[in-house]
Amino acid sequence: MNLKFKLLILLFFFSFLNAEYLVYEDINGNKTLDYIKKNKHSIFKKTNKPSFAATQSTIWLSITLKNDLKYTSSQYIRFREAFLYKIELYDENNILKGGSSVSFKNKQLPYVTDTFKVELEQNSSKTVFIKILPKYNATYAYDIFKSYNEVDKHNDFYENVFMIYLSIMTLILISALIIFFIFREKLFIYYIYFIFITIIFQVYHSGYILMYIDIPNLVKYAEILALGVLIGSTLFIKKFFKEQVKKYPFSKFLFQAILIMSSLGIILLLFNFSYYVDLFIELVIINFGLISLILFVLYMIIKKVKYSLFIFIGMFTFINTSMYCALYFTGIIDTSYGLVSMQIGSIIESFAFLSLILFRIYNRIRIEKNKSEEYAQKLKEMQILAKMGIWTYNIINDTLHLDESSKKIYEVDKDVISFKHFLNLIHPDDRKNMLKIKKQALSRQDIHEFEFRLILNSDISKLKYISIHWQFSYDYENKLSHINGYIINKTEKVLAQKKLENQQLLIMHQQKLAQQGEILSMIAHQWRQPLTALSATTNALILKNMVGKEINSDELYNELKLISTYTNHLSSTIDDFRNFFKAEKEKTTVSFEELADKSLNIIKLSLETNDIKIFKNYNCKKKFSTYENEVRQVILNIFKNAEDVLIERKIEDKKIFIETKEENNYIVLSINDNAGGIKEELLSKIFEAYFSTKKNKDGTGLGLYMSRTIINKHCNGKLEASNNKYGAVFTIKIPKS
Structure with missing residues (x-):
């Protein structure tokens, strides 16, 4: 025999444990007390279902109380929670014993439990008649107590249970708010709304709110709050399964339908509340919404979507305990724990929802932690590739704290070295500047980097070229406490740069040589004409002298002037080319x-x-x-x-x-x-x-x-x-x- 079949048998068995009630339904609501008393043996019928769901008929109950004691005693008839508009109790002498409800703190409470006191003589019995004028539902289940202490204990139990429930739900709500402000998880917005509206619904449903606020139409606002809970559940589930909603188009329309129908239901309740609107909301909107959500979550479980089982457990528990409460109200199950069961169900659902959000956050933190560790490892690898190390200078102790990469760069074995030790590693020409930089840094001057040379193994010919960068760290009194930074080994880069500069110098030298060759060719070309003219002029003078031809002073002056012009041109050409190659600083x-x-x-x-x-x-x-x-x-x-x-x-x-x-x-x-x-x-x-x-x-x-x-x-x-x-x-x- 499987578990489902056992539960069905158990539910069927419980339905026969109900007490028997003598009930008469006055459909037209026009029967008088005299008519009821005169025809009590014919009109009252026995039933084990003390309720009429969705009815506006007047309900009459016949209750016979017995006192087997040898002294006068009082017994108390306590009606359970029900949407009852008016309850009147009459004894056999037509005396009215009760009004619309009991009184609490001088206020009439039309919804909370009604309790009536009936006095009985010793060894006697008494029949009383109860007239109930319901609004939409008539749950006339009652309990009979032999003393008022039993009534008090019963009421205290429910009150204590409710306060525990309220404390737990409030704690869940506060926890959710704190977690939301810490992690900024948008899903918590819908969860917080769901928890808040559920608390309001339970407070309202318990009747305690009526002790302080007079609400004329109880059913109307109870239905509005129920729709609010449905909207909260829908928004939460839609947000949680947002990726699946995108993947399966039908789910998007399903959620939209639930939200639109729920919103329509609230509008109808606010502006056109009636018996048929109430039926439509209870039988269509709420049932459609809850069943649709359960089926969607079941589909997610079939698709093996992560954490969907949590939502199913929470919703299934809440829906079933709510149905258990409804069965209690309609009299199918005769138990005193209907409302408590719904409160327990809402706690389980809230815990289930909170647990899955926390699991989701935990999973996100775990993934981010793994990513952080992966990034940290990659950072170490990048530090090695970039020849970069991390360091911290402790101002109080005047010490440098080095990571593994820094130790390799400085070629030291210790994690902590004194600043004096560090200074001895620096090239003598750079130590003075390093001390100057330290002084400026400690005075918080805006200097954050410096380049220097390290001496390897005390051999000044073996150097490392280092670039150091830092930022300041302050204590709670805003005093400079540490200087944190990183170093980069630029030796390979500097040496490569020097090699490149040498190559460029060589290239420039080659280019100059090539240009000098071209310039010499140009000089030869430019000198050819003046040299030819110079040679012709001097040869003419020599030839005239050889043949004895007289050269007058004017002719000699003109020839010498030409020679001077040619030589000046040659000198100017030399100056032009000499200036062309002159180095400029x-x-x-x-x-x-x-x-x-x-x-x-x-x-x-x-x-x-x-x-x-x-x-x-x-x-x-x-x-x-x-x-x-x-x-x-x-x-x-x-x-x-x-x-x-x-x-x-x-x-x-x-x-x-x-x-x-x-x-x-x-x-x-x-x-x-x-x-x-x-x-x-x-x-x-x-x-x-x-x-x-x-x-x-x-x-x-x-x-x-x-x-x-x-x-x-x-x-x-x-x-x-x-x-x-x-x-x-x-x-x-x-x-x-």
């Missing part, structure tokens, strides 16, 4: 017009010899601060490249265009030839070292590489190459001074 103020013209003076004769025309368009004559000779080398290199490509490609009408202008924050020089341009696939490569496009392979491939290095790095400018419809365009941009 300081910037000078100059314009692109001056730089271009000086560069043209060197190559002018070669350009004229090769029939290359120069077109100047100096739109900007503003001066700027730069390294003049270095920029002249770049300009001369671009002119020489333009000359070579024009000759190589055998352009008939050879032209070079020079233009200056302003562009945003730059002063710009553009040099454009008409040789057809550079192939698009080569434009991105022409500034690479050792790359050359010259067919005869006499190019070193260093000219443009060094030109960009000079402009971009030394002059903080830009050297760019592009094509237009005529040919290649090289643009030099220098920032305005």
Whole structure:
């Protein structure tokens, strides 16, 4: 026999344990007490179900009390919780013993338990008649007590149980609020709403609220609160299973239907409360909502969704205990613990919901902890790869606390070293600066990094290059207590940088040698004409002297003047080339017009010899601060490249265009030839070292590489190459001074 079958048998068995009641239903509500007494033997019928669910008929009860004692005693008829509008008790002498309800603190309580006192003579019996005017439900189950102490004990039990329930639920609510403010889990908003509305519902349902607030229509607001609990459960479950709601479209419509129907029910209750509205809400909306939620959660269990079993246990317990309470109200189960069962059910459901949220938070914390540990491990690996270490300087003890990476960088075995020990590891030339930095740091000056050199094994020739960074840490009195930071071993980077600088120096030297060769060729070219003229002049004088021809003073003066002009031109040419290669340490103020013209003076004769025309368009004559000779080398290199490509490609009408202008924050020089341009696939490569496009392979491939290095790095400018419809365009941009 399975468990479900046993429970059904047990429920069926309990239904026959109910007490028997003598009940008459006055459908029209027009029967008088005299009629009831006269026809009591014929109209009253025995039943073990002391209730009429959803009725507005007047209910009459016939109760016979017996006193077997040998003295007069009182017995008490106590009606259980029910939605009763009016209860009247009459004895056999037609004396009214009760009104609409009992009185508490001078207030009539139309909903809480009604208790009536009936006095009995010794060894006697008495029949009383109860007239009940219900509103929608008539639960007329009652208990008979032999003394008022029994009534008190009974009432105290329920009151104590309710206070325990209220304390537990309030504690759950406060815990939920605290956890929400700690973790900011949005799910708790719906859970807090659910707990709060459940507490209000139970307080209202117990009747205690009526001791302080007079509520004219009890059923109406009880139904509104019940719908509020349904809405809270729906929002909570929808939020918890948000991923599944997205995955299964039917669930989205299901939740929307429950929420819309519940909201509609509240509106109907507020504006059009009636007997049929109450029936619709109880039989349709609430049952549809609860059954739909249970079926959805069951579906989640079938789909093996994590934690869905918790929700099912909570909801199933609450729904079943609520049904147990409903069975108690309708008299199917005759027990005194109907309302208590619903309170226990709501506690179990609340604990179940709270447990699954806490499990979810715990799982999130565990995942985040694992991620943190994973990140910490990755951070250690990155520290090793980056050659980075963490350290803390304790100001009070004047000690450095090092992690494993820092110990490896400093090549020490101890986790804690004194500052003096640390200072001895530093290169002598950097110690003074380190002490100065320490002093400034302790005075909270805004200095947060410093670079120094470490000595390895007391060998000053073996060095490590270290970058140190830090931030300040203060105690509760806002006093500087620690300095925390990290160090980076930059040795490889520094050595690589030095190697690169040496390579660039070598490249620059190679480029200079190449340029010097070209310059010597230009010097020879420029000197050929004046030397020939000088030779012709001197030879003419010598020849005249040899043949004895007289040379007058004017003729001698003119010839000597020509010789002086030629020698001055040769000297000027030497000065131009000597200044061209002179190293500069300081910037000078100059314009692109001056730089271009000086560069043209060197190559002018070669350009004229090769029939290359120069077109100047100096739109900007503003001066700027730069390294003049270095920029002249770049300009001369671009002119020489333009000359070579024009000759190589055998352009008939050879032209070079020079233009200056302003562009945003730059002063710009553009040099454009008409040789057809550079192939698009080569434009991105022409500034690479050792790359050359010259067919005869006499190019070193260093000219443009060094030109960009000079402009971009030394002059903080830009050297760019592009094509237009005529040919290649090289643009030099220098920032305005």
